[in-house]
Amino acid sequence: MTNKAPTPVDMGKIVSLCQRRGFIFQSSEIYGGLSSCWDYGPLGVELKQNIKAAWWRAVVHQRDDIVGLDTSILMHPMIWKASGHREGFSDPLIECKNCHLRYRSDEVKEVQCPSCGGEFTEPRLFNLMFKTFMGPIEEEANTVHLRPETAQGIFVNFQNVLNTTRKRLPFGIAQTGKAFRNEITTGNFIFRSREFEQMEIEFFVKPGADEEWFKYWLEERLNWYIRLGIKKENLRLRQHTNKELAHYARACSDVEFSFPMGWAELEGIANRGNFDLTQHASSSGKDLSYFDEETKEHIIPYVIEPSAGVDRSVLAFLCDAHTEESDREETRVLLRLHPSLSPIKVAILPLSRREPLVKMAKEIHTDLRQPWMVQYDDAQSIGRRYRRQDEIGTPLCVTIDFQSLEDKQVTIRDRDSMNQIRVPIAELKSTLETKLAGEPFLVLPPGGKVLKGLESKR
Ligand code: GAP
Numbered sequence: 001m002t003n004k005a006p007t008p009v010d011m012g013k014i015v016s017l018c019q020r021r022g023f024i025f026q027s028s029e030i031y032g033g034l035s036s037c038w039d040y041g042p043l044g045v046e047l048k049q050n051i052k053a054a055w056w057r058a059v060v061h062q063r064d065d066i067v068g069l070d071t072s073i074l075m076h077p078m079i080w081k082a083s084g085h086r087e088g089f090s091d092p093l094i095e096c097k098n099c100h101l102r103y104r105s106d107e108v109k110e111v112q113c114p115s116c117g118g119e120f121t122e123p124r125l126f127n128l129m130f131k132t133f134m135g136p137i138e139e140e141a142n143t144v145h146l147r148p149e150t151a152q153g154i155f156v157n158f159q160n161v162l163n164t165t166r167k168r169l170p171f172g173i174a175q176t177g178k179a180f181r182n183e184i185t186t187g188n189f190i191f192r193s194r195e196f197e198q199m200e201i202e203f204f205v206k207p208g209a210d211e212e213w214f215k216y217w218l219e220e221r222l223n224w225y226i227r228l229g230i231k232k233e234n235l236r237l238r239q240h241t242n243k244e245l246a247h248y249a250r251a252c253s254d255v256e257f258s259f260p261m262g263w264a265e266l267e268g269i270a271n272r273g274n275f276d277l278t279q280h281a282s283s284s285g286k287d288l289s290y291f292d293e294e295t296k297e298h299i300i301p302y303v304i305e306p307s308a309g310v311d312r313s314v315l316a317f318l319c320d321a322h323t324e325e326s327d328r329e330e331t332r333v334l335l336r337l338h339p340s341l342s343p344i345k346v347a348i349l350p351l352s353r354r355e356p357l358v359k360m361a362k363e364i365h366t367d368l369r370q371p372w373m374v375q376y377d378d379a380q381s382i383g384r385r386y387r388r389q390d391e392i393g394t395p396l397c398v399t400i401d402f403q404s405l406e407d408k409q410v411t412i413r414d415r416d417s418m419n420q421i422r423v424p425i426a427e428l429k430s431t432l433e434t435k436l437a438g439e440p441f442l443v444l445p446p447g448g449k450v451l452k453g454l455e456s457k458r
Pocket of ligand 1: 183305
């Protein structure tokens with residue numbers, strides 16, 4: 001992490017909003033919490049699923065050259081030996097001889113313990129994989145590991161996918177899922193935790209085509225975040241130095257985001273060469289080669305790996321979307337999330353709890369919940385309800401008032417501009433659809449008119 005974030009968003013505000021509104025809670029909170037593990041609440045789980053769905057749509061559904069996969073978390077112990085994780089997946093750990101706090105030696109600048117001033121032990125390598133036992137007997141022979149990356153499940157299924165899909169190079173395999181690392185130092189909310197989720201692609205190419213595809217994926221992945229609304233100035237690409245490269249990588253660049261604590265890795269894009277397939281072929285004794293029809297040769301494909309963190313994406317989208325605006329005497333807090341990521345797409349707000357207004361609002365609710373995640377809210381003043389929806393990133397609110405009973409029209413209010421339009425109920429769904437797809441809010445539907453000042457009725 002280097003320079004300070006250009007977006008002056010405070011991590012404390014993000015954490016507090018997440019807890020207050022039900023995005024993210026500390027794991028095991030009623031027992032005092034479990035360090036660096038997090039639970040996603042009702043809104044957080046929607047946001048997280050929307051991010052994963054957007055990724056899956058972009059890399060699997062909208063492409064002909066990538067297929068999906070979902071492999072198990074527990075795998076054969078030989079996999080971690082062949083992949084190099086048993087030997088090489090370690091961080092240098094130092095411990096204070098006095099207070100026994102542990103640190104990563106490459107992250108501590110002080111020569112004495114920052115907490116108590118005590119002397120450090122010599123650094124020793126600490127393997128980050130979690131161990132557990134398979135079956136009822138807890139002995140060394142039954143040790144298995146929780147996967148530290150989803151990638152290896154893809155490599156060991158390379159031949160299965162090749163045989164069943166008849167894909168030709170270049171093609172990729174994508175998977176999302178949990179990964180576990182016994183990190184020495186965690187922190188910055190969900191940025192670095194011990195249980196997290198990844199979205200990984202292993203893209204197999206002919207040797208020699210790897211550098212071109214590496215560049216392609218750098219651009220493609222950077223643009224995915226931009227297409228989903230992240231400001232360009234909050235993103236950058238950073239090339240790894242030779243010293244930083246992981247044991248398997250020929251080249252690697254990170255997509256970095258300007259988090260509240262500074263620039264940090266959101267996604268890593270690596271050229272893994274033929275390291276993994278070669279290792280698994282020699283370790284398993286199975287042929288993991290690809291027959292090239294053009295040259296009539298068996299080759300081991302090279303791999304380009306765009307590997308993103310789901311939780312880091314959640315944090316980046318939240319930080320980037322968080323906005324404070326002064327609105328009359330108070331501050332309006334809103335999440336300018338891309339509509340496809342917003343947990344709630346449309347809020348249905350009857351102006352009063354009286355019949356027959358409620359009946360009309362409930363009918364609209366039933367109709368709109370077919371295509372979208374919507375929320376019905378009739379508590380508190382309309383102004384407060386708008387503020388609540390702004391803070392959780394709901395792009396559109398539909399207000400049903402007494403006039404609606406007469407003219408069969410309702411008001412749609414836009415989160416970002418706070419503009420309002422009045423539309424016939426018969427055209428509500430199609431109007432919401434075009435607005436959610438990004439149509440500017442000032443374009444009026446036939447017969448619609450801009451209303452000003454409804455919000456002052458709170
Ligand atoms: N298969 C390659 C691989 O796992 P990585 O750079 O170690 O590469 C990829 O991890 C991504 O996973 C990172 O860019 C980050 O977004 C996420 N990630 C890694 N460790 C994490 C942790 N402890 N907590 C949250 N996210 C993490």
